[in-house]
Amino acid sequence: MIEIENITKRYGDAAVVDDVSMVIEPHTLTVIVGTSGSGKTTLLRMINRLVEPTSGTIKLDGVDNRSVPGHELRRSIGYAIQGNGLFPHRTVAQNIGTVPLLLGWDAARIKARVDELMSLLQLDPAAFGPRYPHELSGGQQQRVGVARALAAEPNVLLMDEPFGALDPIIRTKAQQDLLAIQKRFGTTIILVTHDMEEAVHLGDRIAVMDAGKLIQYASPAEILAKPATGFVETLVGASDRPFKLLSLGEVRDAVEPGSADGEGIAAEASQRDALAELLWSGRAAMPVTSEDGTAIGRVTVQGLVKRAARPQ
Protein backbone atom coordinates (compact mmCIF):
# COMPACT_ATOMS: atom_id res chain seq x y z
CA MET A 1 0.00 0.00 0.00
CA ILE A 2 1.24 3.47 -0.86
CA GLU A 3 -0.05 6.36 1.24
CA ILE A 4 0.56 9.80 -0.15
CA GLU A 5 -0.21 12.40 2.49
CA ASN A 6 -0.47 16.14 1.78
CA ILE A 7 2.50 16.02 -0.58
CA THR A 8 3.63 19.36 -2.04
CA LYS A 9 6.53 20.23 -4.32
CA ARG A 10 7.43 23.86 -4.95
CA TYR A 11 10.01 25.27 -7.30
CA GLY A 12 10.39 28.84 -6.08
CA ASP A 13 6.86 30.17 -5.66
CA ALA A 14 5.22 27.78 -8.09
CA ALA A 15 3.67 24.65 -6.61
CA VAL A 16 4.15 21.88 -9.16
CA VAL A 17 2.37 19.38 -6.94
CA ASP A 18 -0.06 21.02 -4.54
CA ASP A 19 -1.21 19.22 -1.40
CA VAL A 20 -2.00 15.86 -2.98
CA SER A 21 -3.25 12.98 -0.83
CA MET A 22 -4.18 9.55 -2.11
CA VAL A 23 -3.97 5.91 -1.11
CA ILE A 24 -2.92 3.30 -3.64
CA GLU A 25 -4.05 -0.23 -2.82
CA PRO A 26 -1.54 -3.06 -3.20
CA HIS A 27 -1.61 -5.26 -6.31
CA THR A 28 -3.55 -2.68 -8.33
CA LEU A 29 -2.69 -0.66 -11.39
CA THR A 30 -3.20 3.05 -10.82
CA VAL A 31 -2.94 5.51 -13.68
CA ILE A 32 -2.12 9.17 -13.13
CA VAL A 33 -3.52 11.23 -16.01
CA GLY A 34 -3.01 14.88 -16.79
CA THR A 35 -1.86 17.34 -19.39
CA SER A 36 1.81 18.27 -19.57
CA GLY A 37 2.74 20.48 -16.64
CA SER A 38 0.03 19.01 -14.45
CA GLY A 39 2.61 17.66 -11.99
CA LYS A 40 1.87 13.99 -12.69
CA THR A 41 5.50 13.05 -13.39
CA THR A 42 6.74 15.03 -10.38
CA LEU A 43 4.24 13.18 -8.18
CA LEU A 44 5.49 9.85 -9.53
CA ARG A 45 9.14 10.80 -9.04
CA MET A 46 8.50 11.76 -5.43
CA ILE A 47 7.48 8.16 -4.68
CA ASN A 48 11.03 6.88 -5.36
CA ARG A 49 12.55 10.22 -4.31
CA LEU A 50 14.05 11.19 -7.63
CA VAL A 51 12.37 14.43 -6.53
CA GLU A 52 12.31 15.35 -2.85
CA PRO A 53 8.97 16.80 -1.69
CA THR A 54 8.78 20.26 -0.15
CA SER A 55 6.31 19.00 2.44
CA GLY A 56 4.16 15.98 3.15
CA THR A 57 5.02 12.29 3.45
CA ILE A 58 4.82 9.18 1.33
CA LYS A 59 4.59 5.83 3.08
CA LEU A 60 5.25 2.49 1.41
CA ASP A 61 3.57 -0.30 3.37
CA GLY A 62 3.42 2.00 6.37
CA VAL A 63 7.12 3.00 6.24
CA ASP A 64 8.12 6.57 5.43
CA ASN A 65 10.11 6.50 2.17
CA ARG A 66 12.68 8.84 3.73
CA SER A 67 13.74 6.21 6.27
CA VAL A 68 16.39 4.77 3.90
CA PRO A 69 18.88 6.57 1.60
CA GLY A 70 17.41 7.51 -1.76
CA HIS A 71 19.52 5.15 -3.87
CA GLU A 72 18.64 2.17 -1.66
CA LEU A 73 14.95 3.06 -1.84
CA ARG A 74 15.14 3.21 -5.64
CA ARG A 75 16.71 -0.25 -5.85
CA SER A 76 13.56 -1.64 -4.23
CA ILE A 77 11.19 0.15 -6.61
CA GLY A 78 10.95 -0.61 -10.31
CA TYR A 79 11.21 2.38 -12.63
CA ALA A 80 10.53 2.49 -16.36
CA ILE A 81 10.53 5.67 -18.44
CA GLN A 82 9.56 6.88 -21.88
CA GLY A 83 12.26 6.14 -24.43
CA ASN A 84 13.30 3.42 -21.95
CA GLY A 85 16.75 4.95 -21.17
CA LEU A 86 18.63 1.71 -21.81
CA PHE A 87 22.39 1.87 -21.23
CA PRO A 88 23.77 1.88 -24.80
CA HIS A 89 27.18 0.43 -23.85
CA ARG A 90 25.74 -2.57 -22.04
CA THR A 91 24.19 -5.70 -23.51
CA VAL A 92 20.51 -6.45 -23.09
CA ALA A 93 21.28 -9.02 -20.38
CA GLN A 94 23.53 -6.56 -18.53
CA ASN A 95 20.86 -3.87 -18.78
CA ILE A 96 18.22 -6.13 -17.27
CA GLY A 97 20.61 -7.28 -14.55
CA THR A 98 21.43 -3.71 -13.45
CA VAL A 99 19.57 -3.57 -10.15
CA PRO A 100 20.27 -7.18 -9.08
CA LEU A 101 23.98 -6.46 -9.62
CA LEU A 102 23.71 -3.32 -7.47
CA LEU A 103 22.00 -5.41 -4.81
CA GLY A 104 24.88 -7.91 -4.91
CA TRP A 105 23.02 -10.96 -6.20
CA ASP A 106 25.34 -13.78 -7.32
CA ALA A 107 25.86 -14.28 -11.06
CA ALA A 108 23.80 -17.47 -11.32
CA ARG A 109 20.78 -15.88 -9.67
CA ILE A 110 21.03 -12.79 -11.90
CA LYS A 111 21.24 -14.95 -15.01
CA ALA A 112 18.25 -17.04 -13.97
CA ARG A 113 16.17 -13.92 -13.31
CA VAL A 114 17.23 -12.24 -16.57
CA ASP A 115 16.38 -15.37 -18.57
CA GLU A 116 13.01 -15.68 -16.82
CA LEU A 117 12.04 -12.08 -17.57
CA MET A 118 13.24 -12.22 -21.17
CA SER A 119 11.24 -15.36 -21.82
CA LEU A 120 8.21 -13.78 -20.19
CA LEU A 121 8.51 -10.78 -22.52
CA GLN A 122 9.01 -12.97 -25.60
CA LEU A 123 12.69 -12.16 -26.06
CA ASP A 124 14.81 -15.26 -26.62
CA PRO A 125 17.56 -14.99 -23.95
CA ALA A 126 20.17 -16.73 -26.12
CA ALA A 127 19.50 -14.54 -29.15
CA PHE A 128 18.88 -11.16 -27.52
CA GLY A 129 20.86 -11.37 -24.25
CA PRO A 130 24.28 -10.62 -25.81
CA ARG A 131 23.00 -7.90 -28.15
CA TYR A 132 23.29 -4.16 -27.63
CA PRO A 133 20.17 -1.98 -27.29
CA HIS A 134 20.71 -0.19 -30.61
CA GLU A 135 20.40 -3.52 -32.40
CA LEU A 136 16.80 -3.90 -31.17
CA SER A 137 13.51 -2.50 -32.50
CA GLY A 138 11.62 0.13 -30.52
CA GLY A 139 9.13 -2.40 -29.18
CA GLN A 140 11.91 -4.77 -28.11
CA GLN A 141 13.78 -1.95 -26.38
CA GLN A 142 10.64 -1.03 -24.49
CA ARG A 143 10.25 -4.62 -23.29
CA VAL A 144 13.88 -4.66 -22.14
CA GLY A 145 13.14 -1.44 -20.23
CA VAL A 146 10.21 -3.10 -18.45
CA ALA A 147 12.28 -6.24 -17.76
CA ARG A 148 15.03 -4.09 -16.24
CA ALA A 149 12.50 -2.35 -14.00
CA LEU A 150 11.16 -5.69 -12.78
CA ALA A 151 14.49 -7.47 -12.40
CA ALA A 152 14.89 -7.16 -8.64
CA GLU A 153 11.34 -8.37 -7.99
CA PRO A 154 10.05 -5.02 -6.75
CA ASN A 155 6.63 -4.79 -5.09
CA VAL A 156 6.09 -1.42 -6.70
CA LEU A 157 6.67 -0.46 -10.32
CA LEU A 158 6.62 3.19 -11.43
CA MET A 159 6.17 3.89 -15.14
CA ASP A 160 6.47 7.31 -16.74
CA GLU A 161 4.73 7.28 -20.13
CA PRO A 162 6.31 3.91 -20.88
CA PHE A 163 4.44 3.48 -24.16
CA GLY A 164 4.74 7.06 -25.39
CA ALA A 165 7.29 6.33 -28.11
CA LEU A 166 5.61 3.24 -29.54
CA ASP A 167 3.43 2.98 -32.63
CA PRO A 168 -0.24 2.10 -32.01
CA ILE A 169 0.00 -1.61 -32.82
CA ILE A 170 3.06 -2.28 -30.67
CA ARG A 171 1.56 -0.07 -27.99
CA THR A 172 -1.56 -2.24 -27.73
CA LYS A 173 0.62 -5.33 -27.46
CA ALA A 174 2.80 -3.71 -24.80
CA GLN A 175 -0.29 -2.76 -22.78
CA GLN A 176 -1.53 -6.36 -22.89
CA ASP A 177 1.89 -7.58 -21.77
CA LEU A 178 1.83 -5.16 -18.86
CA LEU A 179 -1.57 -6.36 -17.69
CA ALA A 180 -0.35 -9.97 -17.93
CA ILE A 181 2.76 -9.15 -15.89
CA GLN A 182 0.69 -7.35 -13.28
CA LYS A 183 -1.55 -10.40 -12.95
CA ARG A 184 1.41 -12.76 -12.72
CA PHE A 185 3.58 -10.94 -10.18
CA GLY A 186 0.88 -8.97 -8.37
CA THR A 187 3.09 -5.88 -8.64
CA THR A 188 1.57 -2.57 -7.58
CA ILE A 189 1.93 -0.42 -10.69
CA ILE A 190 1.65 3.33 -10.92
CA LEU A 191 1.67 4.59 -14.47
CA VAL A 192 1.73 8.16 -15.72
CA THR A 193 0.17 9.04 -19.05
CA HIS A 194 -1.56 11.91 -20.84
CA ASP A 195 -3.73 9.48 -22.76
CA MET A 196 -7.16 8.93 -21.15
CA GLU A 197 -7.83 6.04 -23.51
CA GLU A 198 -4.77 4.26 -22.12
CA ALA A 199 -5.81 5.14 -18.57
CA VAL A 200 -9.29 3.68 -18.99
CA HIS A 201 -7.89 0.59 -20.64
CA LEU A 202 -5.20 -0.16 -18.05
CA GLY A 203 -6.23 1.40 -14.76
CA ASP A 204 -8.00 -0.15 -11.80
CA ARG A 205 -8.11 3.40 -10.53
CA ILE A 206 -7.46 6.67 -12.31
CA ALA A 207 -6.06 9.83 -10.70
CA VAL A 208 -6.67 12.96 -12.74
CA MET A 209 -4.27 15.84 -12.10
CA ASP A 210 -4.45 19.44 -13.25
CA ALA A 211 -2.17 22.33 -12.30
CA GLY A 212 -0.60 20.33 -9.47
CA LYS A 213 -3.88 19.36 -7.85
CA LEU A 214 -5.54 15.96 -7.70
CA ILE A 215 -8.93 16.62 -9.29
CA GLN A 216 -10.49 13.19 -9.17
CA TYR A 217 -9.37 9.76 -8.01
CA ALA A 218 -11.82 7.01 -8.87
CA SER A 219 -12.46 3.89 -10.91
CA PRO A 220 -12.54 4.29 -14.70
CA ALA A 221 -16.32 3.72 -14.80
CA GLU A 222 -16.88 6.48 -12.27
CA ILE A 223 -14.53 8.89 -14.06
CA LEU A 224 -16.49 8.30 -17.26
CA ALA A 225 -19.94 8.46 -15.64
CA LYS A 226 -19.35 11.26 -13.14
CA PRO A 227 -16.44 13.47 -14.16
CA ALA A 228 -15.75 15.74 -11.17
CA THR A 229 -15.07 18.88 -13.19
CA GLY A 230 -15.28 20.23 -16.70
CA PHE A 231 -11.58 19.53 -17.06
CA VAL A 232 -12.04 15.82 -16.42
CA GLU A 233 -14.93 15.81 -18.87
CA THR A 234 -12.75 17.41 -21.54
CA LEU A 235 -9.99 14.91 -20.85
CA VAL A 236 -12.43 12.01 -21.18
CA GLY A 237 -13.67 13.42 -24.47
CA ALA A 238 -17.44 13.84 -24.70
CA SER A 239 -17.70 12.35 -28.18
CA ASP A 240 -16.37 8.88 -27.44
CA ARG A 241 -17.37 8.59 -23.78
CA PRO A 242 -19.92 5.83 -24.48
CA PHE A 243 -17.35 3.80 -26.37
CA LYS A 244 -14.81 4.12 -23.58
CA LEU A 245 -17.49 2.95 -21.15
CA LEU A 246 -18.17 -0.09 -23.33
CA SER A 247 -14.47 -0.85 -23.55
CA LEU A 248 -14.45 -1.46 -19.78
CA GLY A 249 -16.82 -4.45 -20.01
CA GLU A 250 -16.34 -7.89 -21.52
CA VAL A 251 -18.77 -9.38 -23.99
CA ARG A 252 -19.64 -12.19 -21.56
CA ASP A 253 -21.43 -9.66 -19.33
CA ALA A 254 -23.61 -8.50 -22.22
CA VAL A 255 -24.66 -11.92 -23.49
CA GLU A 256 -28.38 -12.40 -24.13
CA PRO A 257 -30.06 -15.72 -24.65
CA GLY A 258 -30.77 -16.71 -28.22
CA SER A 259 -28.74 -17.35 -31.34
CA ALA A 260 -27.55 -15.37 -34.32
CA ASP A 261 -25.99 -16.05 -37.68
CA GLY A 262 -22.60 -15.27 -39.02
CA GLU A 263 -19.19 -15.08 -37.44
CA GLY A 264 -19.09 -15.00 -33.64
CA ILE A 265 -17.07 -13.06 -31.11
CA ALA A 266 -15.10 -14.35 -28.12
CA ALA A 267 -16.65 -13.90 -24.68
CA GLU A 268 -13.52 -12.16 -23.33
CA ALA A 269 -13.47 -9.50 -26.06
CA SER A 270 -14.52 -6.02 -25.02
CA GLN A 271 -18.08 -4.83 -25.56
CA ARG A 272 -16.70 -1.97 -27.59
CA ASP A 273 -15.10 -4.38 -30.05
CA ALA A 274 -18.40 -6.28 -30.26
CA LEU A 275 -20.38 -3.13 -31.06
CA ALA A 276 -17.81 -2.04 -33.62
CA GLU A 277 -17.95 -5.44 -35.31
CA LEU A 278 -21.77 -5.39 -35.37
CA LEU A 279 -21.95 -1.87 -36.80
CA TRP A 280 -19.30 -2.60 -39.38
CA SER A 281 -20.84 -5.85 -40.59
CA GLY A 282 -24.33 -4.31 -40.58
CA ARG A 283 -25.85 -6.97 -38.34
CA ALA A 284 -28.22 -6.52 -35.41
CA ALA A 285 -26.87 -9.49 -33.46
CA MET A 286 -24.04 -11.97 -33.48
CA PRO A 287 -23.20 -15.18 -31.63
CA VAL A 288 -20.83 -15.26 -28.65
CA THR A 289 -18.45 -18.17 -28.21
CA SER A 290 -16.75 -19.19 -24.99
CA GLU A 291 -13.07 -20.12 -24.74
CA ASP A 292 -13.70 -23.77 -25.72
CA GLY A 293 -15.53 -22.66 -28.85
CA THR A 294 -19.13 -23.40 -27.85
CA ALA A 295 -21.82 -20.82 -28.46
CA ILE A 296 -23.13 -19.31 -25.23
CA GLY A 297 -25.66 -16.83 -26.62
CA ARG A 298 -25.60 -13.62 -28.59
CA VAL A 299 -24.97 -9.90 -28.30
CA THR A 300 -27.22 -7.33 -29.94
CA VAL A 301 -26.70 -3.76 -31.04
CA GLN A 302 -29.72 -2.78 -28.96
CA GLY A 303 -28.34 -4.43 -25.81
CA LEU A 304 -24.91 -2.86 -26.24
CA VAL A 305 -26.33 0.59 -26.95
CA LYS A 306 -28.25 0.42 -23.67
CA ARG A 307 -25.03 -0.40 -21.84
CA ALA A 308 -23.29 2.56 -23.44
CA ALA A 309 -25.71 4.99 -21.85
CA ARG A 310 -24.55 7.10 -18.90
CA PRO A 311 -24.87 5.02 -15.69
CA GLN A 312 -27.46 6.44 -13.30
Add this chain to the structure above:
Amino acid sequence: MKAWIPLLLRLCLLALLVAFLSNPLWFEPLLKPLTQNGAPAIYNQGSLSSLAFQHLRTVAIATAAAIVVAVALAILVTRPAGVEFLPLSRSLVNIGQTFPPVAVLALAVPAVGFGEKPTLIALFLYGLLPIFENTLTGLTTTPANVVEAARGAGMTGWQRLLKIELPLSVPVILAGIRLSVVISLATATIGSTVAAKTLGEVIIAGLQSNNLAFVLQGGLIVAALAVLIYDALSALERMAARRMGQGARNA
Protein backbone atom coordinates in the same frame (compact mmCIF):
# COMPACT_ATOMS: atom_id res chain seq x y z
CA MET B 1 38.26 -2.44 -53.24
CA LYS B 2 38.90 1.13 -52.16
CA ALA B 3 38.60 0.38 -48.46
CA TRP B 4 42.04 -1.19 -48.13
CA ILE B 5 43.98 1.53 -49.97
CA PRO B 6 44.29 3.90 -46.96
CA LEU B 7 45.34 0.99 -44.76
CA LEU B 8 47.95 -0.06 -47.27
CA LEU B 9 49.31 3.49 -47.48
CA ARG B 10 49.63 3.63 -43.69
CA LEU B 11 51.40 0.27 -43.58
CA CYS B 12 53.84 1.51 -46.24
CA LEU B 13 54.46 4.66 -44.21
CA LEU B 14 55.06 2.59 -41.08
CA ALA B 15 57.46 0.28 -42.90
CA LEU B 16 59.32 3.28 -44.32
CA LEU B 17 59.57 4.91 -40.91
CA VAL B 18 60.87 1.74 -39.26
CA ALA B 19 63.38 1.25 -42.07
CA PHE B 20 64.59 4.86 -41.82
CA LEU B 21 65.00 4.74 -38.05
CA SER B 22 66.79 1.40 -37.99
CA ASN B 23 68.97 1.88 -41.06
CA PRO B 24 69.15 5.60 -41.93
CA LEU B 25 72.23 5.07 -44.12
CA TRP B 26 70.10 3.23 -46.70
CA PHE B 27 68.47 6.57 -47.45
CA GLU B 28 71.68 8.57 -47.74
CA PRO B 29 71.62 8.77 -51.56
CA LEU B 30 68.15 10.28 -51.43
CA LEU B 31 69.15 13.06 -49.03
CA LYS B 32 72.66 13.70 -50.36
CA PRO B 33 71.56 16.21 -53.04
CA LEU B 34 70.19 18.46 -50.26
CA THR B 35 73.58 18.97 -48.61
CA GLN B 36 76.38 21.34 -49.51
CA ASN B 37 80.17 21.15 -49.27
CA GLY B 38 80.17 17.42 -48.48
CA ALA B 39 78.27 17.80 -45.23
CA PRO B 40 76.81 14.55 -43.83
CA ALA B 41 73.33 13.71 -45.18
CA ILE B 42 72.25 11.65 -42.17
CA TYR B 43 72.26 13.05 -38.63
CA ASN B 44 75.50 11.89 -37.03
CA GLN B 45 75.49 13.33 -33.53
CA GLY B 46 73.22 10.68 -32.05
CA SER B 47 71.03 7.78 -33.04
CA LEU B 48 67.80 8.78 -34.80
CA SER B 49 65.92 5.83 -33.34
CA SER B 50 66.86 6.68 -29.77
CA LEU B 51 65.90 10.33 -30.37
CA ALA B 52 62.54 9.20 -31.77
CA PHE B 53 62.04 6.97 -28.75
CA GLN B 54 62.85 9.79 -26.33
CA HIS B 55 60.60 12.14 -28.28
CA LEU B 56 57.71 9.69 -27.93
CA ARG B 57 58.49 9.09 -24.28
CA THR B 58 58.40 12.82 -23.50
CA VAL B 59 55.05 13.18 -25.29
CA ALA B 60 53.66 10.07 -23.57
CA ILE B 61 54.61 11.26 -20.08
CA ALA B 62 53.26 14.78 -20.64
CA THR B 63 50.03 13.48 -22.19
CA ALA B 64 49.50 10.93 -19.43
CA ALA B 65 49.82 13.68 -16.84
CA ALA B 66 47.50 15.93 -18.85
CA ILE B 67 44.91 13.11 -19.11
CA VAL B 68 44.94 12.51 -15.36
CA VAL B 69 44.62 16.18 -14.46
CA ALA B 70 42.18 17.19 -17.22
CA VAL B 71 39.82 14.23 -16.71
CA ALA B 72 39.91 14.63 -12.94
CA LEU B 73 39.20 18.34 -13.27
CA ALA B 74 36.33 17.73 -15.69
CA ILE B 75 34.84 15.14 -13.33
CA LEU B 76 35.16 17.53 -10.41
CA VAL B 77 33.39 20.43 -12.12
CA THR B 78 30.53 18.25 -13.38
CA ARG B 79 29.70 16.96 -9.86
CA PRO B 80 27.10 19.00 -7.97
CA ALA B 81 29.71 20.03 -5.39
CA GLY B 82 32.17 21.30 -8.01
CA VAL B 83 29.92 23.19 -10.42
CA GLU B 84 31.04 26.58 -9.13
CA PHE B 85 34.63 25.78 -10.10
CA LEU B 86 33.69 25.34 -13.76
CA PRO B 87 34.45 28.92 -14.91
CA LEU B 88 37.71 28.98 -12.93
CA SER B 89 38.89 25.64 -14.34
CA ARG B 90 37.99 26.73 -17.85
CA SER B 91 40.06 29.90 -17.47
CA LEU B 92 43.07 28.04 -16.07
CA VAL B 93 43.03 25.46 -18.84
CA ASN B 94 42.57 28.14 -21.47
CA ILE B 95 45.56 30.07 -20.13
CA GLY B 96 47.57 26.84 -20.44
CA GLN B 97 46.62 26.71 -24.11
CA THR B 98 47.12 30.38 -24.98
CA PHE B 99 50.48 30.73 -23.24
CA PRO B 100 53.06 29.98 -25.96
CA PRO B 101 55.11 26.84 -25.23
CA VAL B 102 58.28 28.75 -26.05
CA ALA B 103 57.48 31.23 -23.30
CA VAL B 104 56.74 28.37 -20.90
CA LEU B 105 60.16 26.91 -21.70
CA ALA B 106 61.85 30.25 -21.10
CA LEU B 107 60.09 30.67 -17.77
CA ALA B 108 60.55 27.06 -16.69
CA VAL B 109 64.30 26.78 -17.30
CA PRO B 110 65.34 29.08 -14.43
CA ALA B 111 63.01 27.13 -12.13
CA VAL B 112 63.77 23.52 -13.08
CA GLY B 113 66.94 23.76 -15.18
CA PHE B 114 67.72 22.58 -18.70
CA GLY B 115 66.75 19.17 -20.08
CA GLU B 116 63.49 17.25 -20.30
CA LYS B 117 61.65 18.89 -17.38
CA PRO B 118 60.75 22.26 -18.91
CA THR B 119 59.54 20.48 -22.06
CA LEU B 120 57.31 18.21 -19.99
CA ILE B 121 55.82 21.24 -18.25
CA ALA B 122 55.17 23.06 -21.54
CA LEU B 123 53.60 20.00 -23.22
CA PHE B 124 51.51 19.21 -20.14
CA LEU B 125 50.04 22.73 -20.01
CA TYR B 126 49.52 22.82 -23.76
CA GLY B 127 47.78 19.44 -23.84
CA LEU B 128 45.25 20.09 -21.06
CA LEU B 129 42.66 22.06 -22.99
CA PRO B 130 41.50 19.56 -25.64
CA ILE B 131 41.24 16.74 -23.12
CA PHE B 132 39.47 18.88 -20.52
CA GLU B 133 36.95 20.36 -22.96
CA ASN B 134 36.18 17.01 -24.57
CA THR B 135 35.76 15.23 -21.23
CA LEU B 136 33.45 18.05 -20.17
CA THR B 137 31.44 17.68 -23.37
CA GLY B 138 31.25 13.92 -22.93
CA LEU B 139 30.12 14.09 -19.32
CA THR B 140 27.53 16.82 -19.90
CA THR B 141 25.98 15.37 -23.05
CA THR B 142 25.22 11.88 -21.73
CA PRO B 143 21.60 11.29 -22.88
CA ALA B 144 19.27 12.63 -20.16
CA ASN B 145 17.01 9.58 -20.10
CA VAL B 146 19.99 7.25 -19.68
CA VAL B 147 21.19 9.18 -16.63
CA GLU B 148 17.61 9.32 -15.35
CA ALA B 149 17.30 5.55 -15.74
CA ALA B 150 20.58 5.07 -13.87
CA ARG B 151 19.33 7.22 -11.00
CA GLY B 152 16.00 5.42 -11.03
CA ALA B 153 17.77 2.07 -10.83
CA GLY B 154 19.37 3.19 -7.57
CA MET B 155 22.93 3.97 -8.66
CA THR B 156 24.84 6.37 -6.42
CA GLY B 157 26.61 9.37 -7.92
CA TRP B 158 29.92 7.51 -8.15
CA GLN B 159 28.32 4.44 -9.68
CA ARG B 160 26.65 6.61 -12.32
CA LEU B 161 30.00 8.26 -13.10
CA LEU B 162 32.00 5.04 -13.32
CA LYS B 163 29.43 2.76 -14.92
CA ILE B 164 27.49 5.11 -17.17
CA GLU B 165 28.87 8.62 -17.71
CA LEU B 166 32.58 7.87 -18.17
CA PRO B 167 32.15 4.78 -20.37
CA LEU B 168 29.71 6.68 -22.59
CA SER B 169 32.18 9.58 -22.83
CA VAL B 170 35.11 7.40 -23.88
CA PRO B 171 34.90 8.16 -27.62
CA VAL B 172 34.76 11.93 -27.03
CA ILE B 173 37.57 11.81 -24.45
CA LEU B 174 39.69 9.78 -26.87
CA ALA B 175 39.15 12.45 -29.52
CA GLY B 176 40.50 15.04 -27.07
CA ILE B 177 43.52 12.89 -26.28
CA ARG B 178 44.19 12.45 -29.98
CA LEU B 179 44.24 16.21 -30.57
CA SER B 180 46.44 16.73 -27.55
CA VAL B 181 48.94 14.03 -28.61
CA VAL B 182 49.29 15.38 -32.13
CA ILE B 183 49.83 18.93 -30.91
CA SER B 184 52.40 17.67 -28.39
CA LEU B 185 54.27 15.60 -30.98
CA ALA B 186 54.90 18.71 -33.03
CA THR B 187 55.49 21.02 -30.07
CA ALA B 188 57.98 18.67 -28.43
CA THR B 189 60.56 19.56 -31.10
CA ILE B 190 61.12 23.01 -29.59
CA GLY B 191 62.10 21.27 -26.35
CA SER B 192 65.50 20.72 -27.90
CA THR B 193 66.16 24.46 -27.61
CA VAL B 194 66.52 23.80 -23.88
CA ALA B 195 68.50 20.58 -24.33
CA ALA B 196 65.68 18.05 -24.16
CA LYS B 197 66.45 14.90 -26.18
CA THR B 198 63.81 15.07 -28.94
CA LEU B 199 63.77 14.96 -32.71
CA GLY B 200 63.92 18.75 -32.57
CA GLU B 201 67.67 18.27 -32.01
CA VAL B 202 68.01 17.09 -35.61
CA ILE B 203 66.08 20.04 -36.97
CA ILE B 204 67.98 22.56 -34.86
CA ALA B 205 71.32 21.01 -35.87
CA GLY B 206 70.26 21.33 -39.50
CA LEU B 207 69.27 24.97 -39.06
CA GLN B 208 72.55 25.84 -37.35
CA SER B 209 74.75 24.17 -39.97
CA ASN B 210 72.53 25.15 -42.89
CA ASN B 211 71.94 21.45 -43.64
CA LEU B 212 68.57 21.00 -45.32
CA ALA B 213 68.86 17.19 -45.17
CA PHE B 214 68.88 17.30 -41.33
CA VAL B 215 65.87 19.63 -41.18
CA LEU B 216 63.94 17.47 -43.59
CA GLN B 217 64.63 14.13 -41.91
CA GLY B 218 63.80 15.51 -38.46
CA GLY B 219 60.57 17.05 -39.73
CA LEU B 220 59.52 14.01 -41.73
CA ILE B 221 60.01 11.59 -38.84
CA VAL B 222 57.85 13.78 -36.57
CA ALA B 223 55.21 14.12 -39.29
CA ALA B 224 55.12 10.37 -39.94
CA LEU B 225 54.79 9.65 -36.23
CA ALA B 226 51.97 12.19 -35.92
CA VAL B 227 50.03 10.80 -38.89
CA LEU B 228 50.35 7.20 -37.71
CA ILE B 229 49.43 7.93 -34.10
CA TYR B 230 46.52 10.15 -35.18
CA ASP B 231 45.12 7.36 -37.37
CA ALA B 232 45.61 4.69 -34.72
CA LEU B 233 43.76 6.76 -32.12
CA SER B 234 40.99 7.56 -34.63
CA ALA B 235 40.51 3.86 -35.24
CA LEU B 236 40.34 3.26 -31.49
CA GLU B 237 37.66 5.95 -31.17
CA ARG B 238 35.58 4.49 -33.96
CA MET B 239 35.76 1.09 -32.31
CA ALA B 240 34.60 2.51 -28.99
CA ALA B 241 31.81 4.49 -30.64
CA ARG B 242 30.60 1.57 -32.71
CA ARG B 243 30.27 -0.59 -29.64
CA MET B 244 27.77 1.91 -28.31
CA GLY B 245 25.86 2.27 -31.55
CA GLN B 246 26.68 5.96 -31.70
CA GLY B 247 28.98 6.04 -34.70
CA ALA B 248 27.33 9.24 -35.91
CA ARG B 249 28.11 11.11 -32.71
CA ASN B 250 31.79 11.49 -33.53
CA ALA B 251 31.61 11.58 -37.26
